[in-house]
Amino acid sequence: MIGLMVDLHGTLLESNQAWAKALESIDPDRSEFYRQQIQLKRSRHELAEIAGVSFDDLQSAYRRFLFPRDEVIGIIRSLSDIYPMVLVTNAERNRVLDDLEHLQNLPFLRVYTREDGKKPNPIYLQRILDEQGWGEAFLIGNDLTEDYSENKKITSIIIPQRKLIEKII
Secondary structure, eight states: OEEEEEOOBTTTBOHHHHHHHHHHHHOGGGHHHHHHHHHTTOOHHHHHHHHTSOHHHHHHHHHHHOOBOHHHHHHHHHHHTTSOEEEEOSSOHHHHHHHHTTSOOOOEEEEEOTTTOOTTOHHHHHHHHHHHTOSEEEEEESOTTTSOOOOTTEEEEEOOOOOTTSOOO
């Protein structure tokens, strides 16, 4: 059986855009700096400290700007009619559960988070294949460093994010 492993942040949700807009709304004078730091994957806790706000306040602002990538969700929804699907993300469970509220119900059999393991660790991804009883899977994500698997049973499909350097409105 073939299954789908789908990433959340940057793939189904425009998370980097949301972080950039949240930081820009708090500290507009350093918006370019924040966009660069987000692309470099700098800790959001550190960026909150630089912006002079609590992480909780930054996260609240982030959620106001978080929106789904409808074009990707349409493709994933169509594929889920054919293949069983799990969500596999490197984010913490609490953040994932909160962010999933921004998606229409997608039929995930299970949600795998940082607490379960970390992509692209081949042992972790193989464990997911084994737990789901899949012989093969497609791993759909947006990041070559996290969503590319060298496991020959997993075919990675990379869907790039919109460029963060575009003017944020």
